[in-house]
Amino acid sequence: MKTTGASEDIIQILNPADCFTLAMDEEIRKEQMPGSLCGFALELAHTPDIKALEQRIDEFGDRFPLAFASLQQRGKRFFWCTREQRHPLFYQHTDVNHADEDAFHKDTVVKLLNHKQQRETLPPLEFHLICSASKNTFLMRWIHPFCDARGADLILKYLCTESLEARNGFDLPKLEPLVSIQLAKYKWWQKIGFFLKAKRYIAKLDSLQSIIHADTSLAPRQLNFNTYTLSLEQTRTINTLARQQVGLTGTSLYYAGCFMRALHKMNPEQPGEAYCTPYAFNLRKNKALSPLLSNHVAPLFAQAPKALLQDKAALFEHLKQQNSQAMREKLDYAFLPVMWAASWLSLEQHGEKLRKSVYTGAERNSFWFSDIGHVDLSNSAFFGSEISKIYHLCQISSPPALAFLSCQFNKQLTFSYNFIEPLFTQEWIEHLHKNMLEELLSL
Amino acid sequence: MKQKIREFIFNELIFVAEPEKFSDDDDLLDAGLDSMGIMRLIMHIEEQFSVTLPDSEIDPDNVNSFNALEQWILQHKA
Numbered sequence: 001m002k003t004t005g006a007s008e009d010i011i012q013i014l015n016p017a018d019c020f021t022l023a024m025d026e027e028i029r030k031e032q033m034p035g036s037l038c039g040f041a042l043e044l045a046h047t048p049d050i051k052a053l054e055q056r057i058d059e060f061g062d063r064f065p066l067a068f069a070s071l072q073q074r075g076k077r078f079f080w081c082t083r084e085q086r087h088p089l090f091y092q093h094t095d096v097n098h099a100d101e102d103a104f105h106k107d108t109v110v111k112l113l114n115h116k117q118q119r120e121t122l123p124p125l126e127f128h129l130i131c132s133a134s135k136n137t138f139l140m141r142w143i144h145p146f147c148d149a150r151g152a153d154l155i156l157k158y159l160c161t162e163s164l165e166a167r168n169g170f171d172l173p174k175l176e177p178l179v180s181i182q183l184a185k186y187k188w189w190q191k192i193g194f195f196l197k198a199k200r201y202i203a204k205l206d207s208l209q210s211i212i213h214a215d216t217s218l219a220p221r222q223l224n225f226n227t228y229t230l231s232l233e234q235t236r237t238i239n240t241l242a243r244q245q246v247g248l249t250g251t252s253l254y255y256a257g258c259f260m261r262a263l264h265k266m267n268p269e270q271p272g273e274a275y276c277t278p279y280a281f282n283l284r285k286n287k288a289l290s291p292l293l294s295n296h297v298a299p300l301f302a303q304a305p306k307a308l309l310q311d312k313a314a315l316f317e318h319l320k321q322q323n324s325q326a327m328r329e330k331l332d333y334a335f336l337p338v339m340w341a342a343s344w345l346s347l348e349q350h351g352e353k354l355r356k357s358v359y360t361g362a363e364r365n366s367f368w369f370s371d372i373g374h375v376d377l378s379n380s381a382f383f384g385s386e387i388s389k390i391y392h393l394c395q396i397s398s399p400p401a402l403a404f405l406s407c408q409f410n411k412q413l414t415f416s417y418n419f420i421e422p423l424f425t426q427e428w429i430e431h432l433h434k435n436m437l438e439e440l441l442s443l
Numbered sequence: 444m445k446q447k448i449r450e451f452i453f454n455e456l457i458f459v460a461e462p463e464k465f466s467d468d469d470d471l472l473d474a475g476l477d478s479m480g481i482m483r484l485i486m487h488i489e490e491q492f493s494v495t496l497p498d499s500e501i502d503p504d505n506v507n508s509f510n511a512l513e514q515w516i517l518q519h520k521a
Contacts, residue, residue, distance in 0.1 A: 249482045286475030288458030
């Protein structure tokens, strides 16, 4: 889509949901961190067919040239613009003699997710294959305004799809940004109504001060992560308990609620009145292959007052009611006009609205949360190699300096705890995971 | 009723290449209806058909096909 504008190099304007993620990119960069880099990692049982992989990535670049674009500000707005030269999309990192293979893989992923580069020159998307003597990791790294997690999932699906005919079906039919399509369904007075509704909702959330566990006296240094893959048996038990406690409609809320309780156990005296976490509501239809790129999400929040954390049943009832109320009142759609209006603000003002309490100016989010559910890659294979594990990564603003990301692959749950050092330490996160497991596996 | 539910699900919640070939007994959960989708569907049904579907009955057996959904709604339709 070529947009008419002041510059001939403009490919596409950022949609309101892209602007929302760009504002977070700015917030992270303001903390001298790399911006909103995200990752999707596949651990592979064997070395994949590298030649075929490289060819498929080249094909992807040819079909989706936005992968080579540059983010540029023109006037008040941001655009994807063409570059003079294409950058490589695929990189290999090999060390067959490394004494500690796990450390080599983790260090490489950490390094890639902490790579600092100016927004304008940073490639929106890169693929990295990390190989050692007996371990292989394929990492897709992207900057958030380029696509959301569901889009990243679709890109991986594209790469894994063997049939050319099936690959040609990706991103079809071509759709406008879903945020814009949805917004166009409303009359102007309905948009104003939604806008006010969303403002009231935020004001209500902000009436309770959020509990933040990060040591905010320290300056952020780097993103680190711990991943844990649960056994088949543990996953089965958790699925059953989630069904019992929150029902068929609240699996993600089960993780969010358990995570709040696990955090509370770390220090019940931590100042603040409630845990509050944002989560993205994706506007795409499930199983749809379009739209592939850009962001098509709206935010929602889960909040639980401290007083409820002692009583697990009451906590889940509260989270369920809150979620169901949000949908009944169409709050998920209420954020669309807000995102549209905010896309005209400066990045600094936008970031402030996303993060800061309207009453106190303190951080609203206790942690970031994302549950992408079942990852469905064809044949569970990746260029001739079995996929043994999948996990997600994301840079985070500080505070909250903590993100909990979960997915289920091959009937096993994998949790990825992302944290900013030194505001959190590895030991603290390990302890937190022990608490989390206790919470998830007990009645 | 079933037609209206079909339209909502295929327009808003899940992508099926050939909806006309999706039978009333085919599994909606396998087709991609997830927890968030079920929530939205229930809200839609309650609004559209003036019926209240109890939370305690949100079970795969009641939501996994168009026929199951219709049966469930009819049980609660005054």
